[in-house]
Amino acid sequence: MTPVRPYKNRSRRLRKKLHLGEFQEFGFQLIFTLKPELATFEEALDHWLAFIESQGWGFGGGGALSGHEIDGYLCQLAGGTLTESDREQTAQWLTSQSWVASHQIAPLSDAWYGTWEG
DSSP, X not given: OOOSSOOTTOOHHHHHHHTOGGGOOEEEEEEEEEOTTXXXXXXXXXXXXXXXXXXXXXXXXXXXXXXXXXXXXXXXXXXXOOOHHHHHHHHXXXXXXXXXXXXXXXXXXXXXXXXXXX
């Protein structure tokens, strides 16, 4: 991924503080739909949170009981960046869950300044 803004004339310390340049951190947005006949919303959310916590990731988002969906943004919990490998791992995990009807995973985006759909 390439930075969106030019970072010239900023010290290494400032780039680190602002999460720019070589200190840029990435995450990704995702959404998945549940099969309500196989898992309740609460059960699905518990399984999902157990998975992301086991990876040391953080998830900001929620869901809609009426649409049986969970959506949000996934990133490293303690700082750092997610990778394409992490995206693939997440897709594989979601695919392996019988209670997931479908899922969509967005490309990596800047976790601090990225363009989020909303």
